[in-house]
Amino acid sequence: MASSNAARIAALQEQIDAIGGGVARQRVRLPFGCREIDDRIGGGLSFGAIHEIAGGGSDAVNGAAAALFAAGIASRANGPVVWCYVRDDLFFPALAHVGLDMDRVIFVQSDNEEGAMDNAEEAISFGGVSVVVSELVRLPMVASRRLQLAAEKKGTMGLIVRRWRRQSEATDYGQPTASATRWRVSIIPSEPLPVDGLGRPRWMVELMRARAGECFNVVVGACDDQGRIEVVKDNHGLDHARFA
Template sequence: MSAVRYDVLATLREQIASIEGESGRKCGFLPFGVPPIDAVLPGGGLGGGALHEFAGGGSGTVDGAAAALFAAGIAARTNGPVVWCLTRPDLFFPALAQVGLRASQVVFVESDKEEEVAANMEEALAFGGLGAVVGEMVRLPMVTSRRLQLVAERTGTMALVVRRWRRQTEANDFGQPTAATTRWRVSVVPSEELPVPGIGRPRWFLELLRSRAGECAEFYVGACDGQGRIDISTGSADGQDQTGRSRYSG
């Protein structure tokens, strides 16, 4: 991206932000600390008082494990406790701890019905004083997402929805419009190579599919570390072409 184009886009984003209101400025933004990613996000990071949506890609489309870890790493870097709403108590907590989300930070809220997850998220967001509220959902209707977005804006708490499906056919719902400020798809790709035999750092293919007042983009990144941080991964994995579209991206 040329310097002139970058300056023009930055000016346009500021103008759009002023039209949409001051909520984003008051809530602040959570940067990834990765310049290529922060550069395409309005405000230089994820909006604090906003709804963000995540789903798995490729072989992880249904379970959404990588998407959940990505969301957990983001939640770990917020200030305050984290509420995680779910219906299936199958999270592997040592994996969450590896991406920076500690047990002392999280309160899990388990529901019997899918519909209750959104209600629990809304109540937690309205409480205020939290770092983030995470919810695992099969469906995210526009009305539901709009309610979550509005409550997040009011209290300044980040809302993170992880789309988890029980079967592949349900994943088609991910293409439906929502009020999420950003929408991400996270696919697992072969881990980074080491100079000696062993298992390298996990790698993801991140697709920023929607960014309000921003750009869509794709990145190969090293998965979240113990502080919830990602970094740009160099080199391309087997089976990937130059655009990042591969058998892993679904």
């Protein structure tokens, strides 16, 4: 049912493109490699669009999970990556640990949010990169529309990692934007092991909004060294996923 609904919505989106631009554009997508996710979003995350990602809380741990989720996506895409940021707290070994080759990434630090947003728009508009990641606290509708239009024109994927310094800023995440999808990533207990030690980290990944899919949440094993996530199965072989 979820797969057929996503296909219908994707087809309608192509019709809207045809009306608005004269020619329907076939969207190139980057699969997660998990049918439980890909079937619900038309086959994967679309290029030529921006996608928002946030942690499940305002703390640094959940913020790091959101950044690693974005890094895993970028690592699976071909071509150069631009990462725009303000706060000087990126831990580069962690990005490399989820498969993001540092030789492919151009890191651009700005003094303020406006600079990071302008740099992201410039990188997306350039058209010579596959993915642009930008860390932002807020994403106003006008700014998101500019980024979305630039992404549509160049076929670049924009990943907006929403980061907050305090919980009060997190309320902005519910405001309308032009993003194609909106995700939330939360830390949950890691994979249990039969012996003492730490198992694979686990996240609760929530699709909060999508143009071509229905909202859902799913428990996954965090990105491995190739940027891949894996849906967690229960003892009966069923995935821990449900519609919102």
